[in-house]
Each structure stands twice: as structure tokens, then as C-alpha cells.
Amino acid sequence: MTSAARTTPRFLARSAQALIVAAAVADVFRAVAVRDRHLHPTAAYLNRSGLVSMIFVNLMTLATVLFLVWLARSRRNAQALSPEAAVPSRGWLIGAWFIPVVNLIAPRRIVLDIGRAGSASWEQRETTLVNLWWGAWVAHALLLTAVSRVAPGSLPCLVVTEALMLAAAVLAALLIERVTALQGAAPTVPLTPQT
Template structure:
């Protein structure tokens, strides 16, 4: 086992968690501003919703990049800690997030596999439940956004549901990152 495997990406994990939290909060403010512009169109409302949308895009892009770098680093650590583990390539660990339809189920499996390979103390049931809750919140958020945009644009109930799911997904992903990062290095022989 090398020193690289023993070093967990803690700073990277904290940065990803902070960026996720900022993106989730920015999304909530953006959604309210966009709804306000939809209900009461004006130049000021359009400008404000556009500004908040740009802030959200920038923070979400930063969160995505930091998360994927953290995930790739965690995958490398897991591979060194558990050479026998069947982990995907580094390219597929990142690429699976960008392939349509595949990105609805493969990334969840990747995170589970990395968590299990990272530590013998990864509690299969608790780790799996946490990842499943995060993934359900994330996919449900995406579904609610699509339904809301097509069926009831400007619906306050769907807006609140979508933003609640986004905040829940961000918080749960922060916990997933914590669990994988905090996994003690090494596996018992």
C-alpha cells in the first residue's frame, strides 16, 4: 500500500461539500427569482433572475468539477486499498455522469463500489441506504423540474418540492462524501 492510498482527499472533500452547499442555496434563490419573473415580468425581475441564474451555473459548475475530481481521487485510493475490487476505469468514473440514460443509474453504482472498496468498515447497509437516499432525491429533483416546466410552469408547490429535493440531495451528497472520505485507510488482512 502506498502513501497515496493512505492520504484521503479531505481538503478536496471539504471544498466539494462547500461548493455543493453554495450551489444548492444559489439554486433556491434562482428558482424564486425565475418564478417571480414568470409571474410579474419586468426588466428588473428579468435582470435579477438572470444574475442569480448565472451565479447558480457558476457555483454548480464548480461543485460538479470538485465532486468529480474528488470522486476520481477516491476511486484511485479505493483501487490501491483494494486491488481486488472491481472498480471502473478513471475515465468511466467521470464519463458515466455525462452519458444520457446511463447517468440515471450507473453513477450511483460507482459511488457504492468506491465506498465499499475504500474501507472494510464501510457498513454495507448504512452506506447503501445513504447513497440510495441521495440518488433518489437527486433523480426526483430532476423529474419534478421536468414535470413542472411542462405541466405547471410557475407552480409554487412544484417549486417548493423541487428545491426541497435539491437541498436534500446536496445535504445527502455531502454526507456521502464525508462517509467515503472518512473511511479509515486500509483493509484488514
């Protein structure tokens, strides 16, 4: 048997953190390239924005997959550390991110439930970190949707949406670090083998 501390997904956490930040930086370049394409609708700008957008989509896809794998592993550890705690099912943990409207509310609750179940030392500051991360992420998504329809190419809107994206990425990296550290510091509890 292994201990919960030994199965804390540190490498997975670091990989997810790096890819989340890299995707956010790529999103800044993507947004600038798309803005340039709106201002200068030439083939060169179209090709550049297409290439940068493709890089962003690939990085964001990898970041999303790694984040969800890290979250699933953290869920398993939380359940092992607190078997009586309410943690989401594996299916809901993934599905909640992809159901329209539900994905604006449920993922925050899932992360909070996993964090609280995985650590007896979960405090208000961790809840605040989750709320800040989720607020920045949702604000970015909603503003990006509105801006792309109402004011594509607007520099002030671009700055605000990308600042929110970068803030959400940094806060996500801090959140991953905190949850992973709290689970790693939890008392050693034998895990039952997965079936």
C-alpha cells in the same frame, strides 16, 4: 511512498461539500427568481433571474468539477486499498454522468463500487445513504424537468423540487464525509506511484 490514509482528499472533500451546499442554496434563490419572472414578466425581474441563474450555474459547475475530482481521487484510493475490487475506469467514472438515461443509473453504482472497494467497514447504512442521496437527486432532476414544462411558476412544485435539491446536497455532503472518513481510517497500504 505515501500511505492511502495520507492521500485521502480531505481538503478536496471539504471544498466539494461547501460548493455543493452553496450551489443548492443558490438554486433556491434561482428558482424563486425564475418564478417571480414568470409571475411578473418585466425587465427588472428578467435581469434579476438572469443574474441569480448565472451565479447558480457557476457554483454548480464548480461543485460538479470538484465532486468529480474528489470521486476520481477516492476511486484511486479505493483501487489502492483493494486492488482486486471492481472499480470503474477513470473514463467511465466521468462519462457516466453525461450520457443521457445512463446518468440516471450508473453514477449510483459507481459511488457504491468506490465506497465498498475503499473500505472493509462499508455497511448497509452507507448503502442507504447513497440510495437516499441518489433518489433525492434523480427525483429533483425529473420533477424539475416536468414542472418546467407543465407548471412553471407553481409554488407547491417549487417547494418540492427545491426541498429535494437541498436534501440531495446535504446527503451528498454526508456521503463525501463518510467515504473520505472510511478511506482515511483504512489500514495503511503503500500506494504505487502513478505513471
